[in-house]
Amino acid sequence: MTLTIALSKGRIFEETLPLLAAAGITPAENPESSRKLIIDTNLPDVRLVIVRASDVPTYVQYGAADLGIAGRDVLIEHGGAGLYQPLDLNIAKCRMMVAVENGFDYEAAVKQGARLKVATKYPRIAREHFAAKGVHVDIIKLYGSMELAPLVGLADAIVDLVSTGGTLRANNLVAVEHILDISSRLVVNQAALKLKYATIQPVLEAFASAVPA
Numbered sequence: 001m002t003l004t005i006a007l008s009k010g011r012i013f014e015e016t017l018p019l020l021a022a023a024g025i026t027p028a029e030n031p032e033s034s035r036k037l038i039i040d041t042n043l044p045d046v047r048l049v050i051v052r053a054s055d056v057p058t059y060v061q062y063g064a065a066d067l068g069i070a071g072r073d074v075l076i077e078h079g080g081a082g083l084y085q086p087l088d089l090n091i092a093k094c095r096m097m098v099a100v101e102n103g104f105d106y107e108a109a110v111k112q113g114a115r116l117k118v119a120t121k122y123p124r125i126a127r128e129h130f131a132a133k134g135v136h137v138d139i140i141k142l143y144g145s146m147e148l149a150p151l152v153g154l155a156d157a158i159v160d161l162v163s164t165g166g167t168l169r170a171n172n173l174v175a176v177e178h179i180l181d182i183s184s185r186l187v188v189n190q191a192a193l194k195l196k197y198a199t200i201q202p203v204l205e206a207f208a209s210a211v212p213a
């Protein structure tokens, strides 16, 4: 029975290679250099499909892929319908943070009850975070380069992923609040898990045995 695994290029693909290896799966090509979106593997019945990170849950939800790997950020924004999330893979680790331009008094703005303009690629996470704090916000949806928004007056704050902090530093921003710890998870189509149990279960076990500390 054919198994289709949805992955995004870049860090998720790179950090998934050891997990695939533990399941005896080696991609036939590197998606960074190949333009192909369907990548064969050494196993005739296993193939990889290369999609945008934020599209992985959609491919798995509709059964176009049986398995996928997606960040917790992406899974929260998607909502998780139709997905079984059996395993935290502990890869692509980072933190969802609120950040502002150096010198902006975030605490004072919050205390004064000012309405904050917040730019983010993660409207659901941002909305829930500020609602829980009782802070009124206008969410401005962006698709990337969030760090620019406070520097040009588009927003007072951003909600974005931080790993080393290098991107914030390079743009004169500081993190002021931690929202969530993020890592990537294995997601499985709920129907595929039942129909292809014998094929999927060994892959799941191999991934579980290879999760980095």
Ligand SMILES: Nc1ncnc2c1ncn2[C@@H]1O[C@H](COP(=O)(O)OP(=O)(O)OP(=O)(O)O)[C@@H](O)[C@H]1O
Binding pocket: 008, 009, 010, 011, 012, 052, 053, 054, 055, 070, 071, 072, 073, 074, 092, 093, 094, 161, 162, 163, 164, 182, 183, 184
């Ligand atoms: N700097 C980082 N360090 C570690 N993990 C990260 C970092 N940035 C993002 N991630 C995690 O890796 C996942 C994939 O990130 P990647 O940069 O490949 O895609 P993206 O550019 O965010 O998504 P899309 O292509 O859909 O816009 C994210 O969803 C997040 O969980």
Ligand SMILES: O=P(O)(O)OC[C@H]1O[C@H](OP(=O)(O)OP(=O)(O)O)[C@H](O)[C@@H]1O
Binding pocket: 144, 145, 160, 161, 162, 163, 164, 165, 166, 167, 168
């Ligand atoms: O704290 P740091 O280590 O600097 O990492 C944080 C950066 O990483 C992510 O971007 P990414 O590298 O994925 O770029 P992209 O979203 O433009 O692909 C995120 O959106 C931040 O900009």
